[in-house]
Amino acid sequence: MAGERPCPLLSVHPSRCLVDEKFEVLCQHLLPALQVTLHALLQTEDGDYWEAFGHYLSDAVGSVRVSEDASLGGSYSGVEPMGLLWSMRPVPGSKTGLRLRKKDVFKPTDVNISLYEGHLNEGFKDKHPLASVVAQRWYTAPEVQRVEVKEKGLKGTLFIPPGPGPFPAVLDLWGGGGGLVEYRSALLASRGYVSLSLQYIGLTGDDGKPCIVGNDYFEAAFSILKQHPQVCPDRVAMMGLSFGVSVTLGMAAYSSVIKPKCVVCVSGSHVMPVNGSLADVFDEIKKNVKNSRFDEEQRVIWRDLLLPIPDDSSKKVEMGRIKCPVLLIVGEDDQNWPTSESAEDMKQMMKQAGNSHLLTVLSYPETGHLIEPPYSPHIKASNFILHETRNKVVVLWGGHTVPHSRAQEDSWHKTLTFLEQHLYSNDRVASRSNL
Amino acid sequence: MVATSRTLSTRVWPLHLVKPTRGLVDEKLKVIVRNLNPRQEVTLRCVHQDVWEGFGHYISDQHGTVTVAKDASMGGTYKGVEAMGLMWSMQPVPGSRKGLRTLSTRVWPLLLVKPTRGLVDEKLKVIVRNLNPRQEVTLRCVHQSEDKDVWEGFGHYISDQHGTVTVAKDASMGGTYKGVEAMGLMWSMQPVPGSRKGLRLRKKHVLSPMVFHISVFDGHITQGFSQLTALATHAVERWYVAPGVQRVYLQEKGVQGTLFIPPGPGPFPGLLDLWGGGGGLVEYRAALLASHGFVSFALEYLSSEEINAPTTDVKYFEAAYQILKSHAMVQKDRLALFGLSFGSTIALSMAAYSKIIKPRCCVCISGSHVNAVQRTLSETFQEIAKNVSKIRVEDGQVIWRDIILPIPADPSMKIDVGQIKCPVLLVNGSDDQNLATVESAEDMERMMEKAGNRHLLQVLTYPGAGHLIEPPYTPHHRTSNFVIGKDKVLMLWGGQAKPHADAQEDSWEKIVAFLQQHLYFTGSQAKL
Numbered sequence: 001m002a003g004e005r006p007c008p009l010l011s012v013h014p015s016r017c018l019v020d021e022k023f024e025v026l027c028q029h030l031l032p033a034l035q036v037t038l039h040a041l042l043q044t045e046d047g048d049y050w051e052a053f054g055h056y057l058s059d060a061v062g063s064v065r066v067s068e069d070a071s072l073g074g075s076y077s078g079v080e081p082m083g084l085l086w087s088m089r090p091v092p093g094s095k096t097g098l099r100l101r102k103k104d105v106f107k108p109t110d111v112n113i114s115l116y117e118g119h120l121n122e123g124f125k126d127k128h129p130l131a132s133v134v135a136q137r138w139y140t141a142p143e144v145q146r147v148e149v150k151e152k153g154l155k156g157t158l159f160i161p162p163g164p165g166p167f168p169a170v171l172d173l174w175g176g177g178g179g180l181v182e183y184r185s186a187l188l189a190s191r192g193y194v195s196l197s198l199q200y201i202g203l204t205g206d207d208g209k210p211c212i213v214g215n216d217y218f219e220a221a222f223s224i225l226k227q228h229p230q231v232c233p234d235r236v237a238m239m240g241l242s243f244g245v246s247v248t249l250g251m252a253a254y255s256s257v258i259k260p261k262c263v264v265c266v267s268g269s270h271v272m273p274v275n276g277s278l279a280d281v282f283d284e285i286k287k288n289v290k291n292s293r294f295d296e297e298q299r300v301i302w303r304d305l306l307l308p309i310p311d312d313s314s315k316k317v318e319m320g321r322i323k324c325p326v327l328l329i330v331g332e333d334d335q336n337w338p339t340s341e342s343a344e345d346m347k348q349m350m351k352q353a354g355n356s357h358l359l360t361v362l363s364y365p366e367t368g369h370l371i372e373p374p375y376s377p378h379i380k381a382s383n384f385i386l387h388e389t390r391n392k393v394v395v396l397w398g399g400h401t402v403p404h405s406r407a408q409e410d411s412w413h414k415t416l417t418f419l420e421q422h423l424y425s426n427d428r429v430a431s432r433s434n435l
Numbered sequence: 436m437v438a439t440s441r442t443l444s445t446r447v448w449p450l451h452l453v454k455p456t457r458g459l460v461d462e463k464l465k466v467i468v469r470n471l472n473p474r475q476e477v478t479l480r481c482v483h484q485d486v487w488e489g490f491g492h493y494i495s496d497q498h499g500t501v502t503v504a505k506d507a508s509m510g511g512t513y514k515g516v517e518a519m520g521l522m523w524s525m526q527p528v529p530g531s532r533k534g535l536r537t538l539s540t541r542v543w544p545l546l547l548v549k550p551t552r553g554l555v556d557e558k559l560k561v562i563v564r565n566l567n568p569r570q571e572v573t574l575r576c577v578h579q580s581e582d583k584d585v586w587e588g589f590g591h592y593i594s595d596q597h598g599t600v601t602v603a604k605d606a607s608m609g610g611t612y613k614g615v616e617a618m619g620l621m622w623s624m625q626p627v628p629g630s631r632k633g634l635r636l637r638k639k640h641v642l643s644p645m646v647f648h649i650s651v652f653d654g655h656i657t658q659g660f661s662q663l664t665a666l667a668t669h670a671v672e673r674w675y676v677a678p679g680v681q682r683v684y685l686q687e688k689g690v691q692g693t694l695f696i697p698p699g700p701g702p703f704p705g706l707l708d709l710w711g712g713g714g715g716l717v718e719y720r721a722a723l724l725a726s727h728g729f730v731s732f733a734l735e736y737l738s739s740e741e742i743n744a745p746t747t748d749v750k751y752f753e754a755a756y757q758i759l760k761s762h763a764m765v766q767k768d769r770l771a772l773f774g775l776s777f778g779s780t781i782a783l784s785m786a787a788y789s790k791i792i793k794p795r796c797c798v799c800i801s802g803s804h805v806n807a808v809q810r811t812l813s814e815t816f817q818e819i820a821k822n823v824s825k826i827r828v829e830d831g832q833v834i835w836r837d838i839i840l841p842i843p844a845d846p847s848m849k850i851d852v853g854q855i856k857c858p859v860l861l862v863n864g865s866d867d868q869n870l871a872t873v874e875s876a877e878d879m880e881r882m883m884e885k886a887g888n889r890h891l892l893q894v895l896t897y898p899g900a901g902h903l904i905e906p907p908y909t910p911h912h913r914t915s916n917f918v919i920g921k922d923k924v925l926m927l928w929g930g931q932a933k934p935h936a937d938a939q940e941d942s943w944e945k946i947v948a949f950l951q952q953h954l955y956f957t958g959s960q961a962k963l
Contacts, residue, residue, distance in 0.1 A: 007704060007766060009728050009955045015677040016552035110678060114699075132699035134679035141551040142646065143670035163650070163668035168543065192545055193665075232543065312717045424545045424565045 001368035006062070007030055010115045010131035016108070018190055019137045020374050020412055022067075022081055027115055027131075030062040037074065037116040038066065039124050040084035040135075041091075045103050048095065050377065052076065052088040055119040073119065076402070084113065085197025085375040090123065097383035100376055105139040105186035115325070126249050139183045141190035144282060146182075149196065152220040156198040157182050158228070159189035165230035168237070168261070168423035169194040171222055175242025175267075176386065178202030186241075187373055193423070194231050196221060200278070201243065202387055210387065212279045218247055219257040235423045239415075242337060242369065246281045246317075253321040262325040262422040264415055267334055267369045269342035270317040270349075271306045284315075299381045299396035300334045300426040309338065309345045319346050327360050327418045329411045331367030335398035339369070341413050362414060364407035368399025374409035449477075449499075463518055464503075471499040478511065479503065481521035489513065489525035492740075500783065526569075542566050542598070546651050546667035554726055555645070555673045555719075556907050556943055561604075563651050563667075564752050566598040571886065573610065573652040574602065574622035575660055579587040581639055584631065586910065587911025588612065588624035591655040600651075609655065611911055612933070621648065621908040622936035628658065633925050635914035636909060641722040642682055644672035675719045677726035682718075683733075690755045692720050692734040695725035696764050704769035704795075704954035705730040705759045707752070711801075713917065714738060723906055724773070732759045736781075737812065753779060753791040769954045775800040776870065780850070784808040787854040796953040797855075798946055800862040801902045803875035803884075804850040805839040832914050832927040835869050842871070842878045842931075852879045853886025860893045860949045862942045864900030868929035872902075895945060897938030901930025907943045911935040 009028045013388050017023060025038060039053040054071030056064045067081040076083035086304040090098050102109065114129035117149065143162035149155070157180060161167055170193045174181040178201035185195035198221050205211035226233045238260045240248035245268020251258040254275045273280045286304070291304040310316060330339045364371075370379050382393040399407075446597035451468045458464065471477060473495060480490035491508030493501045504518040504666020513520035547562040567573060575589035592600045603617040612619035628636050638645055650665035676682070679698025685691065695718065697703055702869030706729050708721040714737035734755050736747050760767045773795045775783035785792040788807075806818050825837040843849060852859075861879070863872040876894050885888040897904070903912055910932075917926035930938075 007769060007955050009951060011728070014550050014553055014557065015726075016672075016674070017550055021549070028951075033816075129700055132679075134677070134698050136552075136678040138552065141670070142672050162648075162670045163546075164664050190551075190745070235543070420545060420564075426544045 008115060008130050010113070010133050012113055012133050012135045015134065016136045016138070016185065018141065019109075019139055019376070020187060023135055023390065024081070025066040025084065025113060025135075026184045027056075027058065027064040028062065030056055030058040030064070032060050032062050034058040034062065035119050036064060036130075037085060037118065037120045039114045039116060039120075039129070040066070040088065041112045041114070041124070042088070043354075044100060045107075048098055050087075050088040050100060051091050051124065052084050052377075053120070053124070054080070054318070070265045074121070082375050082405075082409075084217055085111070085399060086377060086408070088377040097381065098371075099379050099382040101181070101417060102139055102183045105182050105269055108136045108138045111135045111137060139186040139190070144186065144189045145325055146186075149221075149224065152224065154198065154221055154224065155180065155203060156196050156221065158225075159195045159197070161189050161192050161194065163418070164416065165194070165336055166195045166232045167192060167230060168235035168419075169196070169225045171195075171218075171225055171236065171238045171260075171418070172197045173200065173238070173240040173244030173247055175244055176201060176242075177384065184373060188239075188419075191419075193237075193419065194225065194228060196225050200247070212277075212282065214279070215251065215255065215277050218251055222251070222255075222258045222260075235261050235422055237264065237419060239266070240268060241266040241371070242268055243278070243281070245269060247278060249317045249319075249322070250276065252257040252324060252326075253317045253319070260324055262327070262418065263322075264327045264329070264418065265341050266329040266371050266411070267331060267337060269306055269337055269339060270319060270346050271315065271338075271342060272317060274314045274316070274318060293398055297381075299394045301361055301396050303335050303338045305340065307338045308343050313349075316345070316349070318339040318353075319349040320355055322350075322355065322358065325358050325360070325418070327415065328362065329371055329415070330361060330363045331369060331371055331404070331407060332363055332365045333367055333398040333400070333404075334369045335396040336369040360418070362411055364403065364411065366400045366403035367407040368404055369397040370399075371408055371411055372403075374405075374412045376408070378404040378408075389430055442545055443546065458830070462814070464522070465518075466496070466503040466521065468493075468501040469499065471495040471501065473497045473499050475499065477501060479521060483525060487525040488528050489521045489523070491517070491520055491524075493511065519681040542570070542578070544598075544666045546573075546649070546669055547900075548649050548671055550671075551669065552644070552672040552674065554677060554723065555675055555737050555909070556618045556723060559601040559621070559649075559671065560617075561620065561649060563574075563592075563594070563600040564598065566594040566600065568594060568596045568598050570594045570598065570653070571655050572600060573606075573654065573656045574600070574620060574649065574666075575652065575656075576624065576647050576649050577660075578624065578636075578645060578647045580636055582634075584634055584636075585627045586624040586636060587627050587660070588620045588622070588910075589656070589660075590616070590619055608655070616933075618908050618940070621647075622910060623932055624809065624910040633914060635901040635903075635912050635915040637717070637855070638675060638719045638766075641675040641718045646676045647673065648672045656734075659838075675722040675726070680722065680725045682722070683961070684760065687758055688754050690734070691752060692716060692732055692755065693721065694759075694762070695721045695731045695733070697725050697728050697730065700731070703728060703730045703764060704765045704771070704950075705732065705762070705765040706771040706773050706950070706954075707756055707759055707782075708733045708737070708780030709752075709772070709774040709781050712737065720773075720906060724947075724950075726753075727950075729950060730759070730762065730765045746811065749785070749789065749808060752785055753789055756792045770794050771954060772797045772836070772952060774802055775904070776802060778802070780806065781808050783850045783852060783855070783859075786857060786859070787850050787852060793859050796858045796860070796949065798860045798862070798949065799944070800904050800946075801867055801870060801872050802861070803839055803870050803872055804852050804879050805842060805848065805875060807848075807850040829927075831925055833917070833924045836867060836871050836929075838870075840871050840874065842874050846882075849878070849882075851886075852882050853888060855883075855888060855891060858891050858893065858949075858953055860946065862895045862904055862946065863897070864902060864904055864935065864938060865896055865898045865929055866900060866929040866931070866934075867902045868927040869902040872957060893949070895942055897934065897942065899931050900933025900938035901935055902928040903930075904935075904938055904942055907936070907940040909939070911939075913940070 053074040055073040076087035114132040145160040147158040180199040185197040188195040245265040288305040292302040490511040492510040513524035589610040591609040612623035650668040716735040721733035724731040772782035779799035827834040
């Protein structure tokens with residue numbers, strides 16, 4: 001049997017899972033000490049291709065196990081079980097400034113994982129792989145339901161877990177990019193929470209002109225969620241990213257209608273006029289637009305627009321008024337919002353007010369603004385369309401790929417634990433939780 | 436609240452303070468007892484409506500004070516420094532009815548099932564969290580088949596002190612399975628009460644998943660599930676195909692069947708998948724094997740119309756093998772034969788006699804070497820029919836195992852397994868009531884010992900397992916309906932649920948490893 005052509009076996013396990021779950025990529029029956037490249041490729045709904053790859057050396061029995069073996073180069077290096085996903089970037093020749101975001105959450109993403117001989121860095125589509133498998137990743141668990149919300153002038157999408165319920169719920173707010181972003185809500189519903197993705201930026205009024213919603217918009221959304229027959233009315237949380245944090249903190253502090261059981265604030269700030277509205281935050285930012293900076297690649301840095309953090313307490317949400325647990329998730333290299341400085345100031349305010357026991361801050365070094373569910377690629381900068389002028393800029397979000405990816409994985413896991421602790425557990429269990 | 440004192444010396448006048456005496460249910464209580472003796476053992480007890488109690492054992496300090504928020508309870512319904520232990524540790528007093536639940540301890544259980552989409556041979560993790568401590572619950576798995584029959588499996592559990600049930604670690608105390616059984620919810624499934632008799636759960640459309648619903652119910656329930664509201668439910672998909680596996684129906688050179696091709700450029704090792712005398716085209720095992728990296732050809736060699744007078748002869752199988760071998764996606768020198776029941780007999784015959792079929796290895800489940808397939812199937816069946824008097828019927832169940840007993844000594848009545856040149860894996864159940872497979876295996880061993888090729892044979896014999904050893908986690912069928920021509924009988928396959936399930940799980944793992952070893956190895960690792 002000597003000299004026989006090897007027949008490599010490539011497998012990924014599990015072959016189908018949710019986007020926040022890990023997989024194992026295993027190559028077997030290679031020759032020992034063989035240089036190989038593992039390559040991951042996906043095509044987005046917009047038709048763009050993203051790829052990642054790692055260089056490996058098979059061991060003495062001809063195996064490569066991604067979760068245990070070190071990548072010697074490629075788009076990631078070292079022992080990185082999920083490097084084939086989070087280190088993805090658009091293939092050479094793609095448009096610039098892309099961001100990887102799922103639109104149809106009921107369609108899976110098929111990631112093609114291929115094994116090539118040798119340590120390759122480019123030209124994958126012209127080479128013939130030794131083997132190839134498909135890892136299918138989903139934002140929704142089976143039988144998660146999607147319902148469009150249009151009542152009371154709201155524009156949003158509700159995701160409901162399978163089962164009789166009732167369930168705890170989350171009001172899910174994205175940021176200044178606007179539009180209706182569903183994938184995080186879909187994932188939260190897959191984890192047992194009724195989740196309402198709310199569009200609140202870039203809406204047009206009845207006159208067809210762009211309008212900025214007031215606080216009553218969010219109160220209506222929270223009420224709809226609370227009153228839903230499959231929601232436990234006293235277990236509703238709010239989760240916001242970027243601008244969504246301004247809304248979340250403002251509502252938690254001042255609204256007589258919105259009383260969240262807990263809040264999760266990702267990459268945001270408390271700087272906004274006391275008892276103000278979204279419009280007030282926009283005004284504040286507009287006033288300071290001259291503080292925009294540009295890096296060497298002409299990417300705009302907006303973190304200074306809210307700096308310095310005002311000492312004047314009328315210009316910030318009174319953190320002392322918040323009565324529920326707060327999880328702050330902060331990237332220390334956030335180039336878009338001054339989230340580290342805000343978090344520090346929020347901590348001080350809560351210490352002084354005596355409610356700092358409610359605050360948990362997760363601060364991640366070298367992590368940027370867009371802290372998303374795990375294993376999605378780190379986006380350091382991307383295209384952004386300004387709402388009023390419709391100008392296109394490239395916004396610098398910040399962060400470095402490896403630490404940012406670790407932050408996404410860690411913060412998501414801690415977010416789910418935090419939500420479970422406050423929305424699912426009976427309080428006595430929460431204090432001893434080993435979840 | 437009562438502090439019970441017991442001293443041999445000084446009478447005490449304890450003062451106990453409870454604050455607030457009227458509070459909201461989510462406010463903390465302060466409980467202090469003063470003016471006890473120093474180092475006095477006391478019990479603090481909280482009672483609700485004479486039905487619920489919580490109590491803690493304390494020792495007063497040197498001043499004769501017990502402060503619940505600061506002192507440790509040394510026993511009772513809670514231990515340690517627990518300001519509110521008197522409340523949350525409450526349980527029904529001894530002698531109460533079982534399974535009580537007060538409104539104030541409403542739970543929001545979180546049911547975790549992983550993976551929610553998996554292959555049928557992958558294990559499920561099922562965990563329930565945030566129940567009350569020591570709560571009785573029932574975990575149930577339900578499936579509606581393509582034929583619209585409803586199947587269920589359920590287990591009775593008690594949560595631990597944290598209110599968690601972990602199916603892989605905790606023991607089911609009753610239901611359709613008992614003990615620590617990670618996959619019991621699946622393999623113990625049976626038709627719900629009132630179902631038709633003699634059912635067998637088999638997937639026909641293999642490109643779509645089987646959908647199961649896993650629920651957790653309060654209490655230990657054994658029936659009437661559809662009238663109850665579950666605490667939580669998850670939907671789980673179980674697939675026979677991995678993403679990217681292709682299905683190709685073939686009708687070529689008089690041969691028909693379905694080819695399943697793994698994703699990737701190929702070429703891949705291939706195998707011919709042969710089912711038993713039930714006939715028809717059974718695809719699910721081939722689909723699953725393709726998901727493990729083998730081009731698998733599920734062969735239809737016995738149509739239902741032809742069962743009584745099949746015209747198929749050995750050339751049919753050789754043609755099928757040739758088609759597989761010459762397929763662009765198949766590595767022509769890395770082929771195997773895979774059989775179950777009569778399919779195993781065919782596989783052994785081909786491996787022994789065919790000049791064309793030269794497999795690298797064979798897997799033969801629940802098969803026998805008695806009655807060689809030499810010419811046509813029709814002739815083979817006629818040989819078998821000579822022994823029809825040996826068929827037994829007990830309690831309406833048809834037992835075929837005696838047909839080939841005693842194993843004939845005359846070599847012309849058996850496949851000459853001494854001529855086989857490739858590794859053979861035999862998988863048998865000791866309680867096989869359909870075919871005397873264990874006896875056949877023993878005889879094969881003797882023949883191969885004599886012929887000098889015994890080293891090629893590996894035999895896995897599973898106590899308590901029956902005839903139908905299939906991919907894991909599908910329910911065991913001790914009997915099922917079987918059509919012979921115009922007659923429908925209830926066939927006894929044998930086996931008991933738990934050992935049969937263990938056999939399916941263990942044998943599948945070994946079968947896949949055997950196929951990978953012999954079809955995927957590299958030169959330096961060749962082991963025969």
